[in-house]
Amino acid sequence: MLLGRTAEKLESIGVQTLAVVGSAADRVRLYLRYRPTRCLVAADPDLSTHRAYGVPRAPMSPEIWHAVESASTELARELRLPVSEGKPYEAIGRLDGYEATDADQADLERHQAQFTAQFLIGRDGIVKWANVECAREGLAGIEKFPGDEEIVATARALGD
């Protein structure tokens, strides 16, 4: 989830990575005990950074929920995980040992469908590249993350 491989490649060309997770710091720290990562990770439970950068969110609709479940089922298949009917999250969750709690559920209800995004910021503080989940292909793009190659190639091309 948290960009470990991408961050290492970016670090090798002088680009730092900051991953901001929309949960309380203690929940993020617990998650990182199960899935440590080398990149800098921060917590923003109020999603203030998402708002500042204009990353959209939507009320959780059956359409969005279906798209999320479909993407999770596809991921579970790719990972060859046994999936109980309609519960791909549980299978993926068992991989890292992290179990969602009532606090996580409360965050979901508060945040609804918050989309994700990545911004490459140059040394001058200007945004050089941006990618917002679902902006390119609608709900078919849910849970999709740009590949290492795209991000690293973009960072190299900037020559920043």
Next chain:
Amino acid sequence: MTTETARAPVQPGEPAPEFTVVGANREGQFSLADFRGRPVLLALFRGLY
């Protein structure tokens, strides 16, 4: 799909908005100013639902 945002997503060429977040695997708070002078990939994730 109806989405809600206070503003349109930041586009290339715009100044990066300021932010302050709490470190989860390092102590302290971090803001955009901490990265000034060095390129940074800012990756915004959902919560741990």
